[in-house]
Amino acid sequence: MKLVVTVGVLFMVAALPAAMAATLVCPDVAKAVQVGTCPSDEELKHTFTGYCSDDAKAYKGETDVCTDFQRYRQLKNVALWESADGVFDAYVSCELPKDTLKRTQLTGAKVTQQGKLTLLTCSYGQGVNFVYRTRAQCTLHSGATQQPAGQATCE
Secondary structure, eight states: OHHHHHHHHHHHHHHHHHHHOEEEEOOOGGGOEEOSOOOOHHHHHHHHHHHHTOHHHHHHTOOGGGGOHHHHHHHHOEEEEEOTTSSOEEEEETTSOHHHHHHOOOOEEEEEEETTEEEEEEEOSTTOEEEEEESSOEEEOOOSSSSSOOEEEEO
8 A cells, every 4th residue: 555655646746737737818907806905194194204214324325315205205105906816016106097007918027037036017007117136037928829928837
């Protein structure tokens, strides 16, 4: 009995790399859901003070949005959204009406590296980018049958 179980486990382990390859498709934004809340004006004003008083940011020259509250508001007035399956996420401006967001179409996709992470970024215009993050290597499919390409295989 132990031999049968051991052989079965060995076959499962041998098949594991092939089973772990996954094809990902850029999400349908019409089915995306908002999972985070938009900050209130009071919260934005409070965080503006804290963000812009950070000396480390000043030394790095990262305070360009601190010269005007409206610029800071544009940067930070966002809410977290997820694809219907929860695989992709995006920070979407709270100024963008939901019906406009739901009508946006895929304009492009790209695979990039950020440290040890691979990012599959699906762009929809209006500043909306849904991102999938993984430690696996991903390859973007060519867009011969689908323009723009919105599929990738990650292994």
